[in-house]
Amino acid sequence: MTRIADDPRPWGRLPRRAWPPVLVLLAGGAVLTLVLLDVPGVVRAAPVLAYLAVVPGAACVRLLRLPDRPLGLLLGVGVSLALGLLVSQAMVYLRLWSPLRGLAALVAVASLAACAELLRSLRPAAGRAS
Template structure:
């Protein structure tokens, strides 16, 4: 079973004209979303390590969205709403899978689980950052 062609993003990404690069936008415009998602991982790990009452909100939002969206970006879904919805569902599934594996093996640690989710998101976003995907 394959993914319908209308859902997938065309492989060479169409370049919007940029003033400096002669047709392609600068690298920070092409890789803005993956760069922000990559930088959010260490920030969330730092917030989780602090003993602050407001740390729960960014950590929960990160776990609910970023790992799944990072994996979905590898697929190349063209529709942003579908990418977001698939990303949230996949984030929940990844979080539960990591947690269950850690509990079954007897090494449960919330910080380690968060670090594993950050590592998954980083590994999936590195190729998108390298190729400069939007």
């Protein structure tokens, strides 16, 4: 019997429900990389705006495990926009306004939600392997 740590393909052993949070984490890293490398605005605008409009809220809404996917997507967009407003208002109030800080804060929120979902989805598999 092969343990997960001995498997040369660790990503091949991820359960199907673990892939969405992994993709959220990868998308956050990709968007931050685009901004930090100062990629031209023509290339950067669409991925960053799509990320800001969908991913932070969708990552948070996925924690609710709603049975209706279209409802989850709509709620994700609404929560993303609300989170964007809350983060920007907090930065203005604290006199720390910066688009990069705002993006980093929203990536952090999405990453925390994705990590929580990932841990929840991997917990039963870790219990069986012991």
